[in-house]
Amino acid sequence: MNVRPTSHGIDAAFIVRKRLVIFDFDGTLADSINWFGGVVNELARRYDFKETTPEQRDELRRKSPLEILSALGIPKWRLPSIVKHTRALAAQNIDQIKLFGWVGDLLSELKSNGMLIAVVSSNSAANVKSVLGPHASLIDHYETGSSLLAKSAKFKRVLKLLDIHPGEAVSVGDEVRDIDAAGGAGIVSIGVAWGASHSDALVAAKAAIVAITSEDLRTLLLPR
Numbered sequence: 001m002n003v004r005p006t007s008h009g010i011d012a013a014f015i016v017r018k019r020l021v022i023f024d025f026d027g028t029l030a031d032s033i034n035w036f037g038g039v040v041n042e043l044a045r046r047y048d049f050k051e052t053t054p055e056q057r058d059e060l061r062r063k064s065p066l067e068i069l070s071a072l073g074i075p076k077w078r079l080p081s082i083v084k085h086t087r088a089l090a091a092q093n094i095d096q097i098k099l100f101g102w103v104g105d106l107l108s109e110l111k112s113n114g115m116l117i118a119v120v121s122s123n124s125a126a127n128v129k130s131v132l133g134p135h136a137s138l139i140d141h142y143e144t145g146s147s148l149l150a151k152s153a154k155f156k157r158v159l160k161l162l163d164i165h166p167g168e169a170v171s172v173g174d175e176v177r178d179i180d181a182a183g184g185a186g187i188v189s190i191g192v193a194w195g196a197s198h199s200d201a202l203v204a205a206k207a208a209i210v211a212i213t214s215e216d217l218r219t220l221l222l223p224r
Helices: 012-016 033-047 054-060 065-072 076-092 103-112 125-138 152-162 176-184 199-204 214-221
Strands: 003-005 020-023 116-121 141-144 169-173 188-192 209-211
Touching: 020 152, 033 054, 033 076, 054 065, 065 176, 076 125, 103 116, 103 125, 103 214, 116 125, 116 152, 125 141, 141 152, 152 169, 152 176, 169 176, 169 214, 176 188, 176 199, 188 199, 188 214, 199 209, 209 214
Parallel strands: 020 116, 020 169, 116 141, 169 188, 188 209
Antiparallel strands: 003 209
């Protein structure tokens, strides 16, 4: 298995005993990073923050959320407007955002093994369900429209509504803020290396383990 354990690492057997998997959406289940790269400079011009090249965006993958805001010159008070506009753009271009090819099979396998599945995302419920398509019915609970920097409350709400102890849940996300939010709710987290944050940043954020490929993630989540 090609994973990147950390000093906070957990083994696959520990993950298997979880009852609930909480997924982030964009960059984790949906291949939306390239789409966002195509609109980010449009957002920069509209909201007066720094435009970036693909190389600069790749370097930003190694930074924390606050470091990214600082590097781009985005004040926190402007984030809600930027996020709202990004959701609207995603809705207009929803046909350009696709699930990763393995997602449907993994969600089906998790359900077949009796696990609960939730999605916590700053994207809208309509966008998330549209991209999930026929797989949307496999999700037990959606918490969407969360603030970029305040996802922890959404994690806690999922636990309460599904009556799950934090120790019975695992979070899967591609960004430092996903790892931070899970930690704030007392939930162990798996980082995935194919999304917005570099594996170095996920390790620094104290992800328990970083899955390099989708097969690594499947091995961590499913009984063997």
